[in-house]
Amino acid sequence: MKKLLMLPISLALCLTLITGCGSQAGGPSEVQPTETSGAESQAPGEETKETADISDTTDTAVRVMALKGPTAMGLVEFMNESESGAVNGNDYEFTIAASADEVTPKLVQGEADIAAVPANLASVLYNNTEGQVQVLSINTLGVLYIVDTGDTVHSAADLKGKTIYASGKGATPEYAIDYILMKNGIDPEKDVTIEWKSEHAECVAALAASEDGGIALLPQPFVTIAQTQDDRIRIALDLTEEWDMLQKDEETPSALLTGVVVARADFIEEHPETISAFMDSYKKSVDYVNGNMEEAAKLIEKFDIVPAAVAQKALPYCNITFIEGAEMKDKLSGYLSVLLEQNEKSVGGEIPADDFYYERQGN
Structure with a gap:
């Protein structure tokens, strides 16, 4: 299998195409694996299929990266168990990074095996490495x-004629809000005023200054963080629900997505059983986080x-999930198709x- 190709400089622009939801102040934190014993020994010449399968999943070192925020939250029970x-x-x-530009070079250069990244960035990586990255699952x-x-x-129609403060122009937030508005008969250029800010904090400051x-x-x-600063802030619309309503009559409905889990194609080829075991453990972790939010919140802080x-209040709204296989393909390909229509650079030029x-x- 070919080694990953170095991304062209133009990818740097594409790294901004994330929701920004995962960034918080502070550097990356790492959870180092502990030493474990290897597989039981076997007499020479007695290797069987069962033994070959076990050897693939025994003593394999797996380097996993994720971004601070919802894309990492579903991993915490898994991370805790690995200690x-x-x-x-x-x-x-496990390494938790503050931004995607910490993750991408590690993955591209073979210094990370698996990573949780923004959904559109996965497509950019695939296209810029000639298929050397594969997506394992949707995680957010x-x-x-x-x-x-x-x-x-109280509805998308109520946004007509209004001013909306937002950050993330040229990235997923812009594509998502434009799609929701247009599908509800609202022209994003004429029927609303979107004031783009450089940071989420600027949006909150603008909210606080709005007298009416x-x-x-x-x-x-960040919604939950903002609510702790201003108790007037209320959730009016969930864009995921709005997207789902618009897609419900489609033959293969897509979904509004934030994050996916990807792996290097050569690592998948060399360690198929390890990948399967990783996915089983990840799904178990996601189920734990969604079913035990108070305890999961403690691990998220840990x-x-x-x-x-913040985590305990935000978790019900973070839409942490684990979707693989055909359903993953339908939802992700549909989402990427929507982005492609708005800006082909957002997916790396074409649908994978x-x-x-x-x-x-x-x-």
Whole structure:
């Protein structure tokens, strides 16, 4: 399998195409794997298929990266378990990064094996490495919300004629809000005023300064953080729900997505059983986080993602999930198609081919 190709300089622009929901102040935190014992020994010449399968998942070092925010939250039970030793026979090294530009070079240069990244960035990576990255699963649906301070927005139609504060121009937030507006018969250029800010904090400041009530587009967990600063802020619209309503009659409905899990294609080829074991452990972790939010929030703070108090309030709105196989392909390809229509650079120029979508045998 060919080694990953270095991305062209133009990819730097594409690295901005994220929701921004995962960035918080502070550097990356790392969870180092502990030493574990290897597989039981076997007499020479007695290797069987079962032994070959076990050897693939035993003592394999797996380097995993994720971004601070919802794309990392679903991993925390998995990360916590790995501190006690190997998980399903594999040693894991987890790194939580503050931004995508920390993750991309590690993945491209073979210094990371698996990464949780923005959904559109996965497509950019695939296209710029000639297919050397595959997507394993969707791990986060949409985390974008319309909030207001005047209780004036109760449907997408209510946005007509309004001013919306937002950050993320030229990235997922812009594409998502434009799609929602246009599908509801609202021209983003003529029927609303979107004031683009450089940071989410500027949007919150603009809300606070609006005497008659302001409206903003914000991601989780920043919505929850903002609500702790201004109790007038309420969630008016969930853009994921709005997207779903628009897609419900489509033959293969897409979804508003935030994050996916990708792996290097050569690592997948060399360690198929390790990848399958990783996915099983990841799904288990996601189920734990969604079913035990109070305890999960403590782990989220432990791994320096966001404070526990924020995490516990934000988790119900972070849409953490685990979707693989055919459903993943339908939702992700549809989402990327929407982005392609608005800006082909947002997906790396074209929709990835079928080999972009990893499917486990038997699933």
